[in-house]
Amino acid sequence: MNGSQRGTEPARIILVDDHWLIRASLKSLVVEVSGFEVVAEASDGFEALDLIATHRPDIVLMDLSLPKLNGLEATRRIVEEFPDTKVIVLSMHSDESRILRALGAGASGYILKSSAPNELKLAFDSVLRGQLFLSPSISKHIVDIYLGRVSRQADPIEQLTARQREILQLIAEGHSSKRIAQMLGAGVKTIETHRANLMDRLDIHDVAGLVRFAIRHGIVSADK
Numbered sequence: 001m002n003g004s005q006r007g008t009e010p011a012r013i014i015l016v017d018d019h020w021l022i023r024a025s026l027k028s029l030v031v032e033v034s035g036f037e038v039v040a041e042a043s044d045g046f047e048a049l050d051l052i053a054t055h056r057p058d059i060v061l062m063d064l065s066l067p068k069l070n071g072l073e074a075t076r077r078i079v080e081e082f083p084d085t086k087v088i089v090l091s092m093h094s095d096e097s098r099i100l101r102a103l104g105a106g107a108s109g110y111i112l113k114s115s116a117p118n119e120l121k122l123a124f125d126s127v128l129r130g131q132l133f134l135s136p137s138i139s140k141h142i143v144d145i146y147l148g149r150v151s152r153q154a155d156p157i158e159q160l161t162a163r164q165r166e167i168l169q170l171i172a173e174g175h176s177s178k179r180i181a182q183m184l185g186a187g188v189k190t191i192e193t194h195r196a197n198l199m200d201r202l203d204i205h206d207v208a209g210l211v212r213f214a215i216r217h218g219i220v221s222a223d224k
Contacts, residue, residue: 010037011128014055016048016071017041017063017090026061026090033121045069045077052082059124062107064091064098065221068183070169072105072218076162079106086127098218099134099142101157109133156202157217164198165219167191171207172214 013036015023027038039055042048044067052060060078064071075087088109089102099110108127111119112135119135126133170180177195181188199205204213214220
């Protein structure tokens with residue numbers, strides 16, 4: 001029996017990426033891996049959370065650059081709300097800050113989109129055994145930092161609450177306070193208060209500055 005299977009049942013995977021072609025390619029790769037099946041696909045973080053609540057997958061393969069709720073925030077929510085589900089980040093970015101944020105958010109793995117296809121199975125098997133999986137091309141220096149052997153400066157993103165990070169992303173994506181209130185099921189005045197507190201905490205006092213901050217810290221992509 002395949003060690004990646006729960007009894008005789010294949011391990012259940014949800015794919016989260018806002019590009020249809022990438023999801024289609026990933027699905028075709030997963031189909032070829034014995035012991036795993038794709039049960040759902042999502043194009044943004046909120047949709048992913050809804051599908052996870054419905055399907056209770058074993059693994060979520062998560063892109064970081066997602067609209068509405070980015071992959072980091074979605075990962076934090078998944079780890080908190082669905083502790084039996086493992087998150088593997090699949091990203092084109094190999095910079096230190098993104099990897100550390102993903103691991104800090106609770107991701108069990110980080111794979112680069114430039115990786116060889118056989119890394120998927122290695123990652124799946126590893127995280128289901130409770131191990132951390134990083135693409136081999138990610139330097140040992142990253143692992144050392146994650147394990148606390150190298151000192152890190154405080155991450156300004158971690159100064160924000162989860163709601164502030166959500167609102168920061170939606171502001172940076174160009175949504176109005178009224179639209180954000182509708183999306184998050186809150187009052188417009190509540191959103192305006194969060195927005196004001198967010199600006200005060202970051203010492204940024206215009207939307208353009210918030211957008212630049214969000215891009216610089218990987219909350220949104222410059223091309224989104």
